[in-house]
Amino acid sequence: xxxxxxxxxxxxxxxxxxxxxxxxxxxxxxxxxxxxxxxxxxxxxxxxxxxxxxxxxxxxxxxxxxxxxxxxxxxxxxxxxxxxxxxxxxxxxxxxxxxxxxxxxxxxxxxxx
Amino acid sequence: xxxxxxxxxxxxxxxxxxxxxxxxxxxxxxxxxxxxxxxxxxxxxxxxxxxxxxxxxxxxxxxxxxxxxxxxxxxxxxxxxxxxxxxxxxxxxxxxxxxxxxxxxxxxxxxxxx
Numbered sequence: 001x002x003x004x005x006x007x008x009x010x011x012x013x014x015x016x017x018x019x020x021x022x023x024x025x026x027x028x029x030x031x032x033x034x035x036x037x038x039x040x041x042x043x044x045x046x047x048x049x050x051x052x053x054x055x056x057x058x059x060x061x062x063x064x065x066x067x068x069x070x071x072x073x074x075x076x077x078x079x080x081x082x083x084x085x086x087x088x089x090x091x092x093x094x095x096x097x098x099x100x101x102x103x104x105x106x107x108x109x110x111x112x113x
Numbered sequence: 114x115x116x117x118x119x120x121x122x123x124x125x126x127x128x129x130x131x132x133x134x135x136x137x138x139x140x141x142x143x144x145x146x147x148x149x150x151x152x153x154x155x156x157x158x159x160x161x162x163x164x165x166x167x168x169x170x171x172x173x174x175x176x177x178x179x180x181x182x183x184x185x186x187x188x189x190x191x192x193x194x195x196x197x198x199x200x201x202x203x204x205x206x207x208x209x210x211x212x213x214x215x216x217x218x219x220x221x222x223x224x225x226x227x
Contacts, residue, residue, distance in 0.1 A: 009153065032213035043117075043203060043218035044156075051213050090155060094214060099144055099163050100171065101216060105155040 002027035002093050006104035013081050014112045021076040021107045023065075023091030033074040034092040034101070035065055044090065050074065061085065086111050115139055119204050119219035126194045126226045134189040134222050136204030144207045144214060145187035146171075147179060149200040150221075156203065162187055194226045 005024045013019045025031060035047040048059025055067040061084075065076045074091060091104040117138045126132055138145065143164045148156040148171075158171030162181040176198060178190045187206075191198055202222045207214035 006155075034215070036216075036218075043220045044205075044216075045218065046215055049213070049215060099214060100158055100161060101146075101214065102158075103148075103156040105153060 002031060002095055002102050004091050004093055004102055004104035006091055006107050008107050009105065010108045010110065012110045012112055015083060016080050018079050019077065019081050019085075019109065021089050021091075021109065023074045023076065023104060025072050025074065025091070025093045027072075027093060027095055029095045029097075031093045031095050033065075033067060034094075035059065035063070035074075035076050036090045036092060036103075038088045038090065038106075040087070047076070047089070081109075081111050083111050083113065085109060117204055117206055117217055117219035119202075119222050121222060122220065123223050124225070126191075126224065128195060128226060130194050131190065131192050132194065132224075133191075134202055134204070134224075135186070136188065136219060137186045138204075138206040138217070139185065140206060140208065140217065141184070142206035142208045142217070143184070145181065146205040146207070146216065147177075147187070147189045148203045148205065149173065150203060151200050159189065159202075191224075194224075196226045198224065199226045200224060 033050040036044040037047045038044045050067045058064045094101045120135045146161040147159040160179040162168045165184045204219045205216040
């Protein structure tokens, strides 16, 4: 079975500073990787995904993530955050050939003005 | 607007009462899912349906039943609600993208069981 670990439950960051949200996974087979974002009182929406090819993937709102197979990581980064980035961020994995997405416990990003 | 629609958005129940959460998608997706979200626990899969007429248990199915009524609709039923089922419930659907499933989520249903 696969699992996802997001070690940081909360990350406070000053506005216009860079941020990295960490995600590590474990799986006995290859996986697809996703980051979803949940703004306050809303459902989740896809931020970015890694399916194959280049290990650096770019998503919406200036976010990017890098897949590192040797470290089984898929960390999310943004060079300069904005107040509107305040949200909860979820890393998720799905093994090849599987229908079921497994989520991490989420990281709440708080932007400090 | 295309997407996933959940009803109701809010519900308060007493212990032992029953209710059904409704979900419908208009994207012609084959797969549909029910998740619950609890603080500090992320989203946990309750049940999913890979196609019309099939359902499978997820991580936390106890206390729930589901029905895939047709390709569009996937309902979640609580037969005898318990306080432990107080949560935010999300329905999702997926097509496929390069062999992977990208989920589209509904806005959520907040359930409180007293």
